[in-house]
Amino acid sequence: MQEADVQEALKAYVTDGEPAMGLTADGVLKAGRRSRRARRLAGVAGAGLAAVLAGVAAVGVWGGSPDGPEYMAADPCPVPPGARPAGVIAGDQPLSPNLVAWATTSVTCYLNAEVPRLLPTATYAQVPGAQAGPLMGFNLGGQPPWGNRVDALALIRDAKGVGDLTVNVGVVDESVAAQAEAECRGDTVAKCTVMSGPKGSTVLLGTEPDGTPAGEPKNWVVRVYRGHSEIYVQVSNTDRQEKDGAAPVATRPEPVLSADQAVQLALSPELYLFP
Amino acid sequence: MVRADWEAQFVEYFAARAQPLRRLAYSLCGDWHTAEDLVQLAFVRLYRRWPSIRGETVDAYARQVVVNAFLSHRRARRRESLMADLPERAVGSDPADGLAVRRALAELAPRQRAAVVLRYLEDLPVAEVAALLGISEGTVKSQTSRAIQSMRGALQGAALANEE
Numbered sequence: 001m002q003e004a005d006v007q008e009a010l011k012a013y014v015t016d017g018e019p020a021m022g023l024t025a026d027g028v029l030k031a032g033r034r035s036r037r038a039r040r041l042a043g044v045a046g047a048g049l050a051a052v053l054a055g056v057a058a059v060g061v062w063g064g065s066p067d068g069p070e071y072m073a074a075d076p077c078p079v080p081p082g083a084r085p086a087g088v089i090a091g092d093q094p095l096s097p098n099l100v101a102w103a104t105t106s107v108t109c110y111l112n113a114e115v116p117r118l119l120p121t122a123t124y125a126q127v128p129g130a131q132a133g134p135l136m137g138f139n140l141g142g143q144p145p146w147g148n149r150v151d152a153l154a155l156i157r158d159a160k161g162v163g164d165l166t167v168n169v170g171v172v173d174e175s176v177a178a179q180a181e182a183e184c185r186g187d188t189v190a191k192c193t194v195m196s197g198p199k200g201s202t203v204l205l206g207t208e209p210d211g212t213p214a215g216e217p218k219n220w221v222v223r224v225y226r227g228h229s230e231i232y233v234q235v236s237n238t239d240r241q242e243k244d245g246a247a248p249v250a251t252r253p254e255p256v257l258s259a260d261q262a263v264q265l266a267l268s269p270e271l272y273l274f275p
Numbered sequence: 276m277v278r279a280d281w282e283a284q285f286v287e288y289f290a291a292r293a294q295p296l297r298r299l300a301y302s303l304c305g306d307w308h309t310a311e312d313l314v315q316l317a318f319v320r321l322y323r324r325w326p327s328i329r330g331e332t333v334d335a336y337a338r339q340v341v342v343n344a345f346l347s348h349r350r351a352r353r354r355e356s357l358m359a360d361l362p363e364r365a366v367g368s369d370p371a372d373g374l375a376v377r378r379a380l381a382e383l384a385p386r387q388r389a390a391v392v393l394r395y396l397e398d399l400p401v402a403e404v405a406a407l408l409g410i411s412e413g414t415v416k417s418q419t420s421r422a423i424q425s426m427r428g429a430l431q432g433a434a435l436a437n438e439e
Binding site for chain 1: 301307319324
């Protein structure tokens with residue numbers, strides 16, 4: 001018996017007596033839509049950036065199931081993104097479709113490998129209103145700033161509770177780093193620290209003011225400026241849900257990653273997409 | 276792309292690939308109901324990611340979700356049992372050859388079974404099987420070679436028994 005015989009035997013095995021398909025496109029669409037909980041809030045990641053720096057948590061609203069989001073293990077990355085394709089990288093121009101596809105795959109693949117490594121027992125759910133599933137890169141399209149960046153969001157649950165993670169990698173002019181550093185040094189609302197990163201990169205870490213009571217919502221916000229890349233990582237200890245019309249409450253003691261972990265994530269070479 | 280457009284693409288992909296994926300899943304788990312559950316899981320995950328998936332990677336992604344879901348399902352089982360892998364024979368049940376293939380596959384370790392099915396049913400090159408299972412190409416070759424020896428024995432044994 002040759003390999004071809006085994007091949008033939010396998011093909012006969014799966015086709016002889018094969019029953020009719022029970023799944024339908026309609027049924028799968030409904031299951032997919034339920035899974036996405038698709039009530040779309042435009043620009044949620046962008047609103048989160050300014051809102052968090054001002055000390056106000058970004059909020060979302062559940063779409064669908066009264067049971068809340070569905071938490072699952074991270075998904076694998078089947079095919080690595082490969083080399084960066086050619087294309088214009090400029091703060092005032094949208095990314096080409098090829099660069100968008102490469103960048104979203106790069107972010108997706110890296111986060112689905114690295115975040116589970118940092119949080120081995122965690123599970124992930126889609127942020128309500130987000131355009132894609134947890135830790136999945138997406139691009140909102142259009143002109144900058146939406147058109148030349150990639151976002152990825154996730155609710156993250158482990159034994160300590162639920163928190164959220166936002167990562168975005170965008171294209172900025174190299175002059176933006178100095179401006180952001182100046183704003184950070186002058187921030188009197190949140191606590192913002194300027195650090196020097198590797199290879200001349202600028203690292204800005206925003207945390208809650210000293211003396212923030214335990215049990216309060218907290219955010220760590222990291223911005224790394226290197227080349228034409230602005231790499232933004234924000235983690236919180238909330239599930240981003242309004243409670244009785246008010247801002248989200250803490251759903252775990254501390255943000256889901258430590259400030260150091262958030263900084264290291266933002267400094268990952270794999271997220272340095274736009275030199 | 277607006278949602279109506281990409282949902283139409285998604286439905287087209289479902290029409291083309293649901294049945295082959297279900298056959299893949301069935302060859303792994305030996306049960307049509309479980310196979311459909313694995314395929315539904317794959318398509319729900321595909322749906323969530325559809326706007327950002329590149330066309331050339333969607334097949335690889337779908338296969339990987341099915342295979343990983345099968346392997347996770349196997350790890351979660353508390354007790355491996357050869358007979359538990361063999362569902363009750365349905366009406367119009369398998370011909371004897373089909374039962375022999377089912378037994379031969381059930382005797383393989385789950386990851387080895389996945390390697391064989393991906394290589395010989397899905398007809399994937401060694402490199403792609405290795406990437407999908409997260410193992411080296413050398414391991415794919417040795418695992419499938421051993422599996423083929425084992426299956427050959429089981430299938431030839433069944434063929435001899437049928438002749439008697």
